[in-house]
Amino acid sequence: MHSYLPFIEEILIDEETLQARIEALGAQINADYSHMSDLLLICVLKGGVLFLTDLMRHIHVPHAIDFMAISSYGPGARESSGIVRIDLDLRQNVEGRNLLIVEDIVDTGTTLAYLRRLLLARNPASLRICALLSKPSRRLTDIPIDYVGFEIPDKFVFGYGLDLDELYRNLPFIAAVKPGMYAHS
Numbered sequence: 298m299h300s301y302l303p304f305i306e307e308i309l310i311d312e313e314t315l316q317a318r319i320e321a322l323g324a325q326i327n328a329d330y331s332h333m334s335d336l337l338l339i340c341v342l343k344g345g346v347l348f349l350t351d352l353m354r355h356i357h358v359p360h361a362i363d364f365m366a367i368s369s370y371g372p373g374a375r376e377s378s379g380i381v382r383i384d385l386d387l388r389q390n391v392e393g394r395n396l397l398i399v400e401d402i403v404d405t406g407t408t409l410a411y412l413r414r415l416l417l418a419r420n421p422a423s424l425r426i427c428a429l430l431s432k433p434s435r436r437l438t439d440i441p442i443d444y445v446g447f448e449i450p451d452k453f454v455f456g457y458g459l460d461l462d463e464l465y466r467n468l469p470f471i472a473a474v475k476p477g478m479y480a481h482s
């Protein structure tokens with residue numbers, strides 16, 4: 298049996314803390330969007346999936362969901378390549394709609410800056426960003442993040458949607474990986 302335990306340096310955010318913060322983010326979104334119609338949550342695959350499904354349970358404003366897949370990493374890499382690729386685009390028109398991007402983590406900001414520009418070009422009524430995690434010390438591109446779950450230090454993290462070499466997205470907490478550890482080594 299493979300275990301993730303040897304990879305964990307520390308648990309940065311436990312399940313209870315994570316869930317309480319997500320509920321609070323939902324409350325904030327409910328307040329902000331109470332007078333807006335046609336809200337579309339755009340989840341960035343794959344890392345944002347757990348966050349989306351928990352967050353949307355706390356959003357009581359009527360909303361639709363859709364998914365985009367974007368990659369900026371080379372295979373197995375832990376640094377953004379700086380080159381962003383759309384692997385899966387939306388299948389609906391977003392013109393005139395209120396868009397909320399739901400993302401797992403903002404690291405350098407390269408991915409979200411690209412996505413933001415792409416979606417703004419499609420003329421939505423509004424566009425906001427909700428990220429569970431942010432590593433402010435790593436930012437290369439200054440982008441406005443409207444809702445942030447947690448600011449974390451410059452550590453590679455996994456769990457709760459985020460992968461360690463594509464594994465362990467299912468963990469209910471966020472853990473920092475021990476430096477130099479790879480899941481398949």
Ligand code: IMP
Nearest residue numbers: 344377403404405406407408453454459
């Ligand atoms: P950015 O373009 O550098 O902001 O990278 C954003 C993307 O890199 C995120 O959406 C994640 O998919 C991935 N990423 C950045 N940091 C981590 C991490 O610590 N663990 C897992 N994935 C990460």
Ligand code: MG
Nearest residue numbers: 341344401402
């Ligand atoms: Mg991501």
